[in-house]
Amino acid sequence: MPANKRNISFATFNLYNLQLPDQPMYPKSRPYTQEQYDAKIGWIASMIKRLDADVIAFQELWDRQALETAFEAAGLSESYSFAYIMEGAWDGIAVAAAVRKPWEITGVKRHKAFPQGLRLKKRERTMKGLRADPPEADEDIVPDENDEFGPSHEDERIEVSINEFSRSPLQVTVTHGTAKSPSVPPIQVFCTHLKSKLSTPLDNEEYRNPAIRPHTNALGAALSAIRRTAEAAALRIILNDTMRDTDDPTIVLGDINDGQFSNVVSILSGQPTFRVIAASRSGGRSDVGLYTGVTLQQLRSLGDVYYTHEFKNVREVIDHALVSEQFYDHSEKRLWAFREMQFFNDHVAHASHAESDHGQVRIWFQWAPAG
Template identity: 25%
Template sequence: MRLVADLEAGSMVANGLIVMTWNVENLFRPNSADTSAAETYSAKLSYLSGLIRGTGADVVALQEIGSPEAAEDLRAALGETWQAVLSARPDHRGIRVAVLARHPLTEEAQITALPPAGLPAVPDVDGQTLTQLGRGAVQVHVDCGDRGLRLVTAHLKSKLLTYPGGRRYPLNEDERARGAGYALLRRGAEAVALRVHLNDVLAASALDGQPGVPTILCGDLNDGPDAVTTVLLEGPADGDVHHPDKGDSVRLYNLGRRLPAARAYSRIYQGHGELIDHILATRDLQLRLISIDSLVDDITSIGASTRSREAAIVPDHAPVVARFAGS
């Protein structure tokens, strides 16, 4: 893979930092009696750990970790110095987000509720009221020198539609339209919950008069960079990153806007490249950004069916990797 060599060289920058976000697609430890699945799992762990090590990543935000055991298997494959923090709230399938780092790692928050300051009363397709994120987000502190790094990783509601009772097909076109609306409402409420959480965290850092902790929000947001659900996570708009203003304390910059044009996607769906895996960062990190890339060389196009993916070794999402200069 072309970018691995470039990023390995970048990892030698004194006091630099390399951050990756990656949806690793249903990483479940298989039943020990299923020999074929065990072989696939072993090969997938080797692929994931080899690519992560090859980039020289300091911290990796992961989505679609299937169990604590799977997270531990990947952590162990990376080596003894690596640490892991997992979300305590998986979805109904058992998948969750996690963070791995080769520096000391501290869990700071489990983000699970739709807060009162956000959108706390969103209807769902079964006529109930949502009060929780479908998949919890997690906030960690990475002790990687100086002030370290604050990182939040999330996996927002997908665009896959469900209908009352868990049905995967609509009874009529009115129900299809409602299903799409409910999915959008849920993803929007989850994005607002993250933004409200970050407003509190970032504003608190600004109030103490000390330099804020460099902060990243990343993960599978299931929308493109210009979708409302993604843009609202950036906070107040900025006219010029080189001129500080009153919005800097809570603003995030979507680093994906600086991806190389030919690689500005992280998944290929029905032949169309789409950027749904994002790294958003505070101003200090935006100014220190050396490069960002999506390592798309190995991924292939997928469709709506997941059955054909059961034996896949390479995930359906590409890892997005950002490299920063030292502070």
């Protein structure tokens, strides 16, 4: 099979609440009129054609029919297959995926519950290397090698009880429909939409408390940040289980709601080492690391248009593509070489509901196995 037939491109597209006309969305939002819906479908169809991507991850979809109508309007409904979080209808916004032939969807898995390996708990230390609650008689005590000062002078106790994603990530297995050789392995695509930075509304009990109510925004923002961080850790564990000791190409696409250098992206990526000096050996291997697409592009170009969202006059990339070592130029296990990441963001500053308040991102790779 010719090498160019194995080239692949990915995109992420926040649909900004794509719902059918006259159907409910959020409690205080008005349903789309037919005219508004038609305008939104037309704009989305034009962007799908501009993206021209083999795999597209979508966020903020309310109904599959609306997405498939957009592909019909683009004249591309026969070219793509679709993956959703579940059969039938669902409540609220969700992620979805579209995959262009000859690439095929051969597996779909929704992740709603956090993995069993997630435990966000820290007990108080009262002695060097010991916990406040004494261990069982047959339980080994592991000293904290970093504790040089004996008893802790700060209370480090914390316990986060979140046990599921606010919006389910979707794992889609993508294979090449015409590839007869095992040289093109299945690709694991994770479509995701983590908790936003918007302040979480407090429950009535807290909101009515005169000591708490003045701090509603700060507390709500903290709740959102804690949930988003917990979701990043949960997805990282799922990625560890998917990637460790395998050579499966993996990519995370979607609205992560945090910037390139945020703690959330650091957790998701696993912070692999980039090679910035030609003679270096950095980046030769990273079994479970993910490389941020925007960093790959910045190392290639000094362009100043790298943003996908604007809030209070702050522009940053919060819609990401994170790729495994099979897509990293300097990896010993490279299968595809990075070529370009494009940002479609001219509409962001003044987006209407017909458009999107996010820029769209496209990243593409050329088939070029190492060695």
